[in-house]
Amino acid sequence: MRINVNDKEYTVEVDGxxxxxxxxxxxxxxxxxxxxxxxxxCGACKVLVNGVPTPSCITPATAVQGKSxxxxxxxxxxxxxxxxxxxxxxxxxxxxxxxxxxxxxxxVALTEKKKPLSRQEIVEGMNGNICRCCTYPQIIDALSKIx
Amino acid sequence: MMExxxxxxxxxxxxxxxxxxxxxxxxxxxxYMGAGIATYFVWSDxxxxxxxxxxxxxxxVADQLSSWIHLSASGEVTVFTGxxxxxxxxxxxxxxxxxxxxxxxxxxxxxxxxxxxxxxYDRGTYGSLTTPQMAPILRKAAANLREILLDEARQEWKxxxxxxxxxxxxxxxxxxxxxxxYADLANxxxxxQQMDDNVxxxxxxxxxxxxxxxxxxxxxxxxxxxxxxxxxxxxxxxRYGKVLRPPVxxxxxxxxxxxxxxxxxxxxxxxxxxxxxxxxxxxxxxAMALASIEADWERPPQVSGDRLFEHLLQTAxxxxxxxxxxxxxxxxxxxxxxxxxxxxxxxxxxxxPRAGLARWSSDGLLEVxxxxxxxxxxxxxxxxxxxxxxDKVRVYMPDTGSGYGGKHTGxxxxxxxxxxxxxxxxxxxxxxxxxxxxxxxFRPAGLIKVRGAADKSGILSWEFHNYNSGGAGIDLPxxxxxxxQEYHRADSPLRQGSYRALASTANIFAIESTINDLAGKxxxxxxxxxxxxxxxxxxxxxxxxxxxxxxxxxxRPDTQHGFGMACGAVKGGFVATFAEISVHPQSRELKxxxxxxxxxxxxxxxxxxxxxxxxxxxxxxxxxxxFESVAFNExxxxxxxxxxxxxxxxxxxxxxxxxxxxxxxxxxxxxxEAPIVCIAPAIRNAxxxxxxxxxxxxxxxxxxxxxxx
Numbered sequence: 001m002r003i004n005v006n007d008k009e010y011t012v013e014v015d016g017x018x019x020x021x022x023x024x025x026x027x028x029x030x031x032x033x034x035x036x037x038x039x040x041x042c043g044a045c046k047v048l049v050n051g052v053p054t055p056s057c058i059t060p061a062t063a064v065q066g067k068s069x070x071x072x073x074x075x076x077x078x079x080x081x082x083x084x085x086x087x088x089x090x091x092x093x094x095x096x097x098x099x100x101x102x103x104x105x106x107x108v109a110l111t112e113k114k115k116p117l118s119r120q121e122i123v124e125g126m127n128g129n130i131c132r133c134c135t136y137p138q139i140i141d142a143l144s145k146i147x
Numbered sequence: 148m149m150e151x152x153x154x155x156x157x158x159x160x161x162x163x164x165x166x167x168x169x170x171x172x173x174x175x176x177x178x179y180m181g182a183g184i185a186t187y188f189v190w191s192d193x194x195x196x197x198x199x200x201x202x203x204x205x206x207x208v209a210d211q212l213s214s215w216i217h218l219s220a221s222g223e224v225t226v227f228t229g230x231x232x233x234x235x236x237x238x239x240x241x242x243x244x245x246x247x248x249x250x251x252x253x254x255x256x257x258x259x260x261x262x263x264x265x266x267x268y269d270r271g272t273y274g275s276l277t278t279p280q281m282a283p284i285l286r287k288a289a290a291n292l293r294e295i296l297l298d299e300a301r302q303e304w305k306x307x308x309x310x311x312x313x314x315x316x317x318x319x320x321x322x323x324x325x326x327x328x329y330a331d332l333a334n335x336x337x338x339x340q341q342m343d344d345n346v347x348x349x350x351x352x353x354x355x356x357x358x359x360x361x362x363x364x365x366x367x368x369x370x371x372x373x374x375x376x377x378x379x380x381x382x383x384x385x386r387y388g389k390v391l392r393p394p395v396x397x398x399x400x401x402x403x404x405x406x407x408x409x410x411x412x413x414x415x416x417x418x419x420x421x422x423x424x425x426x427x428x429x430x431x432x433x434a435m436a437l438a439s440i441e442a443d444w445e446r447p448p449q450v451s452g453d454r455l456f457e458h459l460l461q462t463a464x465x466x467x468x469x470x471x472x473x474x475x476x477x478x479x480x481x482x483x484x485x486x487x488x489x490x491x492x493x494x495x496x497x498x499x500p501r502a503g504l505a506r507w508s509s510d511g512l513l514e515v516x517x518x519x520x521x522x523x524x525x526x527x528x529x530x531x532x533x534x535x536x537x538d539k540v541r542v543y544m545p546d547t548g549s550g551y552g553g554k555h556t557g558x559x560x561x562x563x564x565x566x567x568x569x570x571x572x573x574x575x576x577x578x579x580x581x582x583x584x585x586x587x588x589f590r591p592a593g594l595i596k597v598r599g600a601a602d603k604s605g606i607l608s609w610e611f612h613n614y615n616s617g618g619a620g621i622d623l624p625x626x627x628x629x630x631x632q633e634y635h636r637a638d639s640p641l642r643q644g645s646y647r648a649l650a651s652t653a654n655i656f657a658i659e660s661t662i663n664d665l666a667g668k669x670x671x672x673x674x675x676x677x678x679x680x681x682x683x684x685x686x687x688x689x690x691x692x693x694x695x696x697x698x699x700x701x702x703r704p705d706t707q708h709g710f711g712m713a714c715g716a717v718k719g720g721f722v723a724t725f726a727e728i729s730v731h732p733q734s735r736e737l738k739x740x741x742x743x744x745x746x747x748x749x750x751x752x753x754x755x756x757x758x759x760x761x762x763x764x765x766x767x768x769x770x771x772x773x774f775e776s777v778a779f780n781e782x783x784x785x786x787x788x789x790x791x792x793x794x795x796x797x798x799x800x801x802x803x804x805x806x807x808x809x810x811x812x813x814x815x816x817x818x819x820e821a822p823i824v825c826i827a828p829a830i831r832n833a834x835x836x837x838x839x840x841x842x843x844x845x846x847x848x849x850x851x852x853x854x855x856x
Contacts, residue, residue, distance in 0.1 A: 032372020096234025
């Protein structure tokens with residue numbers, strides 16, 4: 001099966017019906033997308049599927065045929081970071097950072113819909129993403145700076 | 148050979164050559180490190196002991212080294228420490244203290260951390276010890292290296308004992324303004340010096356790099372998804388492994404049928420006694436093979452959650468007799484509070500579950516990559532499991548997806564090594580979330596019994612018993628006429644271990660709740676009652692700072708609002724948290740409106756990262772305070788998923804304020820634990836203030852509804 005990830009076409013194997021997460025990590029070596037819970041409860045595995053933040057752990061790879069997927073590896077364009085990455089880096093938000101890729105992709109979709117975001121909009125839009133280091137206040141402050 | 152080539156070759160070799168186990172002779176050291184200048188430090192110096200033995204050429208054996216810094220002939224500074232990075236951002240703070248003393252930019256310093264072959268032995272990254280122990284060592288080691296460089300420059304220029312200026316990696320000539328780069332001074336030399344403990348270091352009041360909010364040194368790697376956590380790592384010919392789990396801890400295998408798994412193409416089965424595992428080309432195939440295995444287990448009888456506290460009390464040590472002075476003072480006091488506190492097991496839930504990757508080489512070397520707070524502990528576990536000598540086991544610890552005290556062990560690494568040994572190929576074992584919940588360990592549950600008595604003059608009697616959760620934080624910080632404090636060991640139904648701040652969270656919850664209630668009985672303001680009975684000026688200072696920022700003396704905005712406070716001193720950190728809550732008059736729903744925390748841990752090394760540690764502790768603590776609890780029935784963990792075990796999320800974040808008290812005159816201590824201890828009692832006391840309900844259990848309100856009186 002062919003899938004499009006970060007504007008590149010790949011041929012992948014879908015025997016055994018693997019999740020999109022497994023295909024990204026194990027077949028394409030795109031390990032920026034993380035496993036956190038396996039049941040779409042933590043947001044660590046979120047990628048953009050046609051621009052929509054989607055938990056890749058419960059999404060069968062076969063379901064994304066013909067769709068465009070963006071992972072954390074695809075956000076940087078010609079060496080410049082996406083504004084969401086930029087602000088989170090400048091504000092020095094993360095601790096262990098394992099949640100960062102899922103957080104960033106969720107925030108990318110949010111900021112594409114509306115800028116600037118109110119605190120309430122950030123909290124609502126990001127609530128599906130867990131940061132166990134609990135850097136939530138730092139993430140909220142940083143994202144509210146995007147205009 | 149050209150000098151440059153030689154250095155390149157040597158630096159390549161240092162990746163593969165083992166540490167000289169015979170002892171750290173000068174010759175061995177530079178054979179291993181490459182030419183240059185280095186300074187090292189031994190643990191026994193720091194610990195004030197005189198146990199150095201087995202020396203060669205006056206240098207200690209490798210195991211006694213605590214750290215070293217090496218300046219290469221090309222000017223690279225490399226710091227070697229056995230401490231590890233699990234998100235507390237010590238890679239950055241330790242780099243800062245070295246940069247400070249060497250007058251170098253942070254970017255020119257590399258830290259090699261937690262690699263058992265390259266770094267000196269370290270017991271582990273826990274107990275808030277990195278900042279108070281390792282940071283001063285590295286500071287002194289870097290200062291020592293700077294002094295060596297100054298001496299070398301004086302010799303080069305044939306100067307006497309003049310004082311020289313250091314700037315951006317160069318030494319400046321006092322008269323002619325010429326400069327010598329560190330690289331020039333190190334070139335062609337093989338200088339190894341033990342650190343002089345009396346070397347002058349830069350006073351924190353003059354810090355320019357330490358003490359500032361230097362961003363996470365490798366932050367870009369994380370934000371772009373490039374950093375490889377162990378769970379992301381791949382080796383040539385690597386296979387994905389899964390291990391068959393019993394239904395409960397302690398179950399024994401009675402019968403096993405692996406026919407279906409064995410018939411699956413590309414699946415390898417491993418069985419060694421009760422250890423059963425599979426490897427395959429990908430996780431999916433391995434998981435399907437595992438699911439096809441039929442196993443029958445014999446389950447040992449186990450205590451269920453509904454009998455937990457009864458069981459802890461029944462199995463506990465009797466302990467020491469309580470003196471009659473303590474009981475008489477209690478009995479005769481004007482005001483008494485006697486109450487029990489129940490604290491449930493909670494899970495660490497590191498967002499990266501345990502992961503291990505193992506490879507056996509043809510020469511018998513076992514390499515294991517695993518996310519652990521104790522790489523040297525895992526090395527010892529591997530030595531024992533496979534009957535190997537230390538030099539045949541190398542453990543690597545890449546910066547890991549958090550621990551919070553929950554990754555002191557090396558289960559996934561050992562499992563990967565077993566599967567790899569049996570199959571002859573590198574194997575990676577990534578635990579699922581369910582495995583992390585069921586097969587790691589928990590923060591201990593505990594039962595606490597308190598009897599306290601007071602009058603207007605102060606605390607007259609204090610009797611405190613902790614069953615099972617631990618003795619950390621058990622000491623009453625207040626003056627009391629008579630005291631009895633005791634931790635009683637008990638039989639824990641579930642596997643338990645370290646957790647951020649250990650038992651301090653439980654003990655300080657009970658202490659600060661009881662102090663609140665005594666203040667109420669005496670008719671004193673809870674803040675004033677505390678101040679009247681405290682002597683510790685550092686604790687008083689954080690209480691006062693938080694009280695002012697919170698507005699303790701302001702009026703409650705509404706009758707359903709409550710104010711509560713708590714304070715504590717843990718491992719050199721001083722913390723006070725003030726909370727404002729409201730209880731909805733009809734639904735009785737609890738809302739945390741505001742949490743203000745003041746924290747002091749000596750001289751601050753990185754204010755931004757310290758603030759993250761403090762707010763992170765408070766918010767993580769909110770989970771254990773309000774809703775986190777492990778549900779178990781005869782050994783089954785029934786909420787082993789993130790959909791059933793609730794952790795704090797964005798929506799749980801109240802208005803937060805963190806006040807950092809910087810004491811440049813005091814040594815820096817750790818901050819990863821202390822700030823977690825006050826949020827629970829502050830909320831508990833605020834609920835009491837609002838509606839007069841005292842909730843003496845953790846978690847307090849899993850459903851978020853405050854009961855009627």
